[in-house]
Amino acid sequence: MHGLGELKEKAEKALQKKAPFGEDINLDQFDSAPVLHSYMADEDLCGIPQEEQKRLIMAGLDVTKKERGGTFFQKDTSVIHCHSPQEGIEVLPVRKALEKDWIGEYFWKLAQVDVDKYTASAALDLHDGYVIRALPGSKSIYPVQACLYLDKEGLQQNVHNLIITEEGSELHIITGCSTSPHMKKGIHIGISEFFVKKNAKLSFTMIHNWAEDMHVRPRSVARVEEGGLFLNNYICMKPVRSLQMYPTTYLEGENAVARFYSIIVGSPGSEYDLGGRIFLKKPGNKAEIVARAISNGGKIIARGHLIGEVAEIKAHLECKGLLLKGGLIHAIPELEGHADGVEMSHEAAVGKIAQEEISYLMSRGLGEEEATSTIVRGFLNVDIPGLPSQLKAEIDRVIEQSDKDMM
Amino acid sequence: MLVIEDLKVELGDKVILQHIDLEIKPGETHVLFGPNGSGKTSLLMTIMGYPQYKVVEGSMIFKGKDITFMPINERARLGIGMSYQRPPTIHGLKTRQMVNICAGGVVDVGGLAQRVNFADFLDRDVNAGFSGGEIKRSELLQLMAQNPDLMLFDEPESGVDMENIHLIGKTIARLLEKDFNSVSGEKSKMQKKMERTKMGLIITHTGYILDYVAADKGQVLFDGRLSCISNPREILSCIGKSGYEECVRCMA
Numbered sequence: 001m002h003g004l005g006e007l008k009e010k011a012e013k014a015l016q017k018k019a020p021f022g023e024d025i026n027l028d029q030f031d032s033a034p035v036l037h038s039y040m041a042d043e044d045l046c047g048i049p050q051e052e053q054k055r056l057i058m059a060g061l062d063v064t065k066k067e068r069g070g071t072f073f074q075k076d077t078s079v080i081h082c083h084s085p086q087e088g089i090e091v092l093p094v095r096k097a098l099e100k101d102w103i104g105e106y107f108w109k110l111a112q113v114d115v116d117k118y119t120a121s122a123a124l125d126l127h128d129g130y131v132i133r134a135l136p137g138s139k140s141i142y143p144v145q146a147c148l149y150l151d152k153e154g155l156q157q158n159v160h161n162l163i164i165t166e167e168g169s170e171l172h173i174i175t176g177c178s179t180s181p182h183m184k185k186g187i188h189i190g191i192s193e194f195f196v197k198k199n200a201k202l203s204f205t206m207i208h209n210w211a212e213d214m215h216v217r218p219r220s221v222a223r224v225e226e227g228g229l230f231l232n233n234y235i236c237m238k239p240v241r242s243l244q245m246y247p248t249t250y251l252e253g254e255n256a257v258a259r260f261y262s263i264i265v266g267s268p269g270s271e272y273d274l275g276g277r278i279f280l281k282k283p284g285n286k287a288e289i290v291a292r293a294i295s296n297g298g299k300i301i302a303r304g305h306l307i308g309e310v311a312e313i314k315a316h317l318e319c320k321g322l323l324l325k326g327g328l329i330h331a332i333p334e335l336e337g338h339a340d341g342v343e344m345s346h347e348a349a350v351g352k353i354a355q356e357e358i359s360y361l362m363s364r365g366l367g368e369e370e371a372t373s374t375i376v377r378g379f380l381n382v383d384i385p386g387l388p389s390q391l392k393a394e395i396d397r398v399i400e401q402s403d404k405d406m407m
Numbered sequence: 408m409l410v411i412e413d414l415k416v417e418l419g420d421k422v423i424l425q426h427i428d429l430e431i432k433p434g435e436t437h438v439l440f441g442p443n444g445s446g447k448t449s450l451l452m453t454i455m456g457y458p459q460y461k462v463v464e465g466s467m468i469f470k471g472k473d474i475t476f477m478p479i480n481e482r483a484r485l486g487i488g489m490s491y492q493r494p495p496t497i498h499g500l501k502t503r504q505m506v507n508i509c510a511g512g513v514v515d516v517g518g519l520a521q522r523v524n525f526a527d528f529l530d531r532d533v534n535a536g537f538s539g540g541e542i543k544r545s546e547l548l549q550l551m552a553q554n555p556d557l558m559l560f561d562e563p564e565s566g567v568d569m570e571n572i573h574l575i576g577k578t579i580a581r582l583l584e585k586d587f588n589s590v591s592g593e594k595s596k597m598q599k600k601m602e603r604t605k606m607g608l609i610i611t612h613t614g615y616i617l618d619y620v621a622a623d624k625g626q627v628l629f630d631g632r633l634s635c636i637s638n639p640r641e642i643l644s645c646i647g648k649s650g651y652e653e654c655v656r657c658m659a
């Protein structure tokens with residue numbers, strides 16, 4: 001690929017640049033040297049120890065690959081499995097993709113290398129990552145699964161992902177990040193660039209399943225063309241030391257739509273600073289950011305920023321927080337209207353479970369704890385329009401599981 | 408049997424019920440009248456066990472067990488259930504799931520719902536945006552699934568349209584085994600009465616429910632006190648003619 005030298009130069013200048021949000025992480029404490037793992041065939045995948053398989057399942061990766069339209073699996077710095085049996089869908093490691101000429105249209109075209117030290121670090125020392133591409137007009141039957149797994153204690157994992165849905169295509173991705181059961185400390189830096197072309201539909205469901213001493217810094221930018229739909233779901237219900245992300249989406253074509261849904265549970269000792277920023281640049285654009293946050297002792301900052309640049313756009317931001325056992329939830333919704341005729345609104349509420357609701361359920365026979373968890377589950381149960389039922393079931397299962405740890 | 412003796416209840420710092428004596432025998436259904444704010448809902452919530460209604464004197468015995476300070480869910484398990492006047496919304500919990508919770512297991516939710524004309528609402532969140540009349544049918548549906556032995560109805564027919572009132576009236580009568588002319592015609596009236604075990608306490612302002620349910624007794628709650636026991640139709644006509652206060656005075 002051309003222009004890599006230029007990118008490098010820019011990145012080097014930004015290596016010490018702090019991010020505007022989130023704890024500043026000293027990257028020197030981590031090791032980003034390559035960790036080699038050998039490639040795994042299908043049968044090897046199924047031979048992964050049960051305990052790890054369980055963690056993978058919680059992050060959306062099913063090693064049996066049943067009802068999956070493709071699989072990408074990276075462990076530490078090595079791609080250990082990559083397979084796309086479905087016609088019209090390509091899944092390949094980003095380093096391999098860098099050998100192709102078309103990659104120049106996408107790689108670092110939306111995200112900037114010099115945003116902060118994390119983007120710079122990923123640009124200079126890329127391990128790998130995935131490219132998932134739906135060819136024009138293709139429709140995926142089953143979701144493609146992608147998993148980024150950390151196993152080596154103290155690792156800095158740098159990945160770069162490109163998701164491309166060509167004109168008129170439909171693609172569903174479930175992607176998970178997880179750590180091995182023994183792993184404690186590490187940092188994950190993930191650059192993701194999303195290209196949703198004309199009339200394409202992309203749903204991207206990300207499930208995070210980290211360890212207590214992990215730092216996580218995803219950096220994502222998306223561009224949606226005319227008539228395109230970008231549905232972005234994020235679920236994180238397990239402890240993490242710190243997680244900060246503020247993905248940006250540009251709706252650049254008429255009638256392009258973006259919807260962000262996130263479900264976060266903040267455990268004690270965990271700090272989350274997350275949100276989404278969506279620019280509505282053309283008439284007929286619609287955007288929605290919906291967040292459900294529960295803190296049972298952790299700190300959650302839920303941001304959201306909608307920027308309406310032209311008339312005839314519609315945008316809504318909703319953040320609901322529930323404090324279960326102390327902790328902090330800080331909702332920061334921002335609306336920016338730049339033209340007459342924008343329609344923008346937000347709704348934010350932070351509180352505790354109403355005793356009246358618990359009593360009501362108890363009078364139907366549930367014990368107090370059961371009643372509470374039923375209400376919590378309901379709180380987290382957001383309707384996500386356009387999400388395939390299989391992925392909905394996946395989300396429900398994660399919620400159901402974590403629900404047991406939460407109480 | 409439910410036996411309430413000399414009950415005094417506080418809400419916040421305010422006494423809202425006092426000197427309440429009430430006895431509902433197996434198979435009996437009582438009707439409760441009283442002006443707005445007289446404490447009718449409070450009495451039902453106290454029987455159900457809502458902790459904000461603090462019992463400061465007296466006792467409540469149900470099926471021989473002292474339930475005065477029993478947690479709500481234990482009362483529910485013992486066989487007490489309530490149809491609420493103003494139930495809360497539970498976001499994210501589908502009515503269908505709620506009916507299953509009430510049944511304590513899997514039931515034919517669709518079949519039950521059809522009986523109260525509520526099949527179209529099963530995939531909506533519990534009480535979310537339900538109209539006044541819809542709430543009544545939702546509550547009744549839940550109670551049908553729960554099928555408790557003592558049923559507390561808080562104004563089950565208020566705000567219900569003419570067609571649905573018929574449906575609701577008949578359903579409540581059936582739940583309470585109090586239909587005027589039951590289909591199982593072979594049994595004698597006497598025999599049916601003997602077999603009846605369900606107990607009911609129904610709050611009503613209009614008395615429409617009396618057209619469907621053969622209630623045994625009527626009571627008037629006035630200013631936090633239960634003031635008289637009589638035939639429910641007599642009480643209703645007395646209140647209609649001369650008002651609650653007069654009614655309480657003359658019958659006391």
Ligand SMILES: Nc1ncnc2c1ncn2[C@@H]1O[C@H](COP(=O)(O)OP(=O)(O)OP(=O)(O)O)[C@@H](O)[C@H]1O
Nearest residue numbers: 418419423441442443444445446447448449450492
């Ligand atoms: N949370 C509260 N704080 C203060 N007062 C309350 C509260 N809840 C109820 N009350 C009061 O307690 C009294 C009894 O109320 P209750 O709801 O039992 O009346 P009711 O007989 O059911 O009336 P209605 O016929 O209007 O339903 C009323 O005066 C009411 O205002």
Ligand SMILES: [Mg+2]
Nearest residue numbers: 447448492561
């Ligand atoms: Mg009332």
